[in-house]
Amino acid sequence: MFEFLLALVTAGTIGVLLIPLLRTRLAGTSRLDNDLAIYRDQLAEVERERAAGSLSETDAASARTEIERRILAAAEKDAPERQPKPDAALHRLLPPVLCLLIPALALGLYLKIGQPGLPSAPFIPHTGRPAAPADQGPSLAQQIATLRERLKQAPDDPDLLSALGELLTQKADGVVSQPAVEAFQKALAKQPGDARAQFYLGLHESQAGDSKAALKRWLDLEAQSPDDAPWLAMLRAEIDRVAKQANLDPLAIKPDRRPPAPPPAAPAAPPMASGGMGMPQPTPEQREAMAKMSPAERQQAIRGMVDQLEAKLRDAPPGQPADRDGWLRLANARRVLGDAPKAAEAFAKADALKPLDPRQLADWAEVEVRQIQPGAAPSPEAVAVLTRLEQAEPDNGLALFYLGAASFAHGDKADAARRWKKLLALLPPDAPIRKMLEEKIKQAE
Numbered sequence: 001m002f003e004f005l006l007a008l009v010t011a012g013t014i015g016v017l018l019i020p021l022l023r024t025r026l027a028g029t030s031r032l033d034n035d036l037a038i039y040r041d042q043l044a045e046v047e048r049e050r051a052a053g054s055l056s057e058t059d060a061a062s063a064r065t066e067i068e069r070r071i072l073a074a075a076e077k078d079a080p081e082r083q084p085k086p087d088a089a090l091h092r093l094l095p096p097v098l099c100l101l102i103p104a105l106a107l108g109l110y111l112k113i114g115q116p117g118l119p120s121a122p123f124i125p126h127t128g129r130p131a132a133p134a135d136q137g138p139s140l141a142q143q144i145a146t147l148r149e150r151l152k153q154a155p156d157d158p159d160l161l162s163a164l165g166e167l168l169t170q171k172a173d174g175v176v177s178q179p180a181v182e183a184f185q186k187a188l189a190k191q192p193g194d195a196r197a198q199f200y201l202g203l204h205e206s207q208a209g210d211s212k213a214a215l216k217r218w219l220d221l222e223a224q225s226p227d228d229a230p231w232l233a234m235l236r237a238e239i240d241r242v243a244k245q246a247n248l249d250p251l252a253i254k255p256d257r258r259p260p261a262p263p264p265a266a267p268a269a270p271p272m273a274s275g276g277m278g279m280p281q282p283t284p285e286q287r288e289a290m291a292k293m294s295p296a297e298r299q300q301a302i303r304g305m306v307d308q309l310e311a312k313l314r315d316a317p318p319g320q321p322a323d324r325d326g327w328l329r330l331a332n333a334r335r336v337l338g339d340a341p342k343a344a345e346a347f348a349k350a351d352a353l354k355p356l357d358p359r360q361l362a363d364w365a366e367v368e369v370r371q372i373q374p375g376a377a378p379s380p381e382a383v384a385v386l387t388r389l390e391q392a393e394p395d396n397g398l399a400l401f402y403l404g405a406a407s408f409a410h411g412d413k414a415d416a417a418r419r420w421k422k423l424l425a426l427l428p429p430d431a432p433i434r435k436m437l438e439e440k441i442k443q444a445e
Contacts, residue, residue: 010103035074042067140171143442158191159435165200166436176204195221196436199235206238211246212253215239219254233398237370240338250338306333310346324353328360335363340370344381358392365389369402377409378402397423401437408444417444 046063049055055063147164154160165183169176176184181204184197191197198221206214218239225232243250251257313326331346347364350356356364368382378386383406390399404419420441427434 014103036071039067039071039074140167143167144171156186156190158187158194158197161187161190162194162196163435163439166196166439169200169203176200176207180204193224195225195433199238203238206242211242211248214242215246215248215250215253218242219250219257223254223257233366233369234372236338237340237372240340240370241373303337306330306337309333310342322353324350327353331367332363335367340367343367344371358389361385361389361392362396362398365398365402369398372402378406382406395422395426397426400426404440404444408440413444417441420444 043064046055046060046067050057050060144164144167147160147167151157151160151164161183165176165180165187168180168183172180181201184194184201184204187194188197188201198217202214202217202221205211205217218235222232222235222239225235239250242248309326309330313323313330316323327346327350331343331350334340334343334346344364344367347356347360347367350360351364365382365385368385369378372378372382382402386399386403386406389396390403393399400419400423404416404423407413407419408416420437424434424437424441427437
């Protein structure tokens, strides 16, 4: 219908523009009019000369007779040319015919081989990455189509529904669209413990502006997740990001939030009275006062103690030996409080004094991956720590997963698949991450 209206408007516009041309009539091609004008001038000149006395009556009569003879001769020669020539009529009709015919042919050709219903493509900035090889495997659209076909056979399979929702989100550039939401909701109805569906539904709530609902969903998922869940670091990073953006305190939403498991206790530090850099410990009176505080007030008091420790470490006298154990205690305290950037800074300062052992590297790697935005590649700082962790512990799941993600982001899909396959072999059969990892391996291969 739209194409027909377009053709109608185009034809009408051209027709209006052609009206003056069609109204113009082609006069007969003759020299008589020009000759008569000349002869009239000559007759007038003869009369002026006769009146002035420069020409006699006899000469004037002869001149008039000659001019009249020429007029008659010119009229006889012009008679056959007074009818329009056939090619003149063609020249008159050709412009309007071409003006109507060419747009009509162009529109007909476009409607035949073009795609007028195709929406415009969004602008996608050039990323500078090399073009993917032709044998990179099925495209995103093909994977979605394959999942839809499989869902026709098993419409209630929660794993397939959750995988479909994730692919639809990837297709929408990270936006959890309504079809993806419906897939995740169906998956969650069939399998309430589906971590992937819970995460993406929370992301949808965050994108819709309901940050509080997103945080509540994610905090519940965090409480249900085992300590070694590979998705836990990314989940906590999203909780921190959304909480800061919305100016919300996760503890106000879930006062009994379980903090990250603390590392084994470090050796006892000298008491503050002796000038040591140990973690400030509350007095019995302070502990009693903290017991009466609300969870938010208690958390604020603990943060104040940690800030005091950091201030003492930074303000240490120049001649005093650096307190590596103090920086490690500060790093672990920041890690437990969920302050990943400051925890990473403290780990780096402790590592500069003496290289960290594998357990400490694992804690440092955890706070580095917490800062990775969803869908983004690990930062160079995170890759450096994870590489050291993998060298120390080749079977470390955190290092295998995120180093694989880094390789995939840089185009080394073979290395990504190698690491992810190794991690998949280490996971228990009922690990919730297995399905997601298998999809990533397919993409890499």
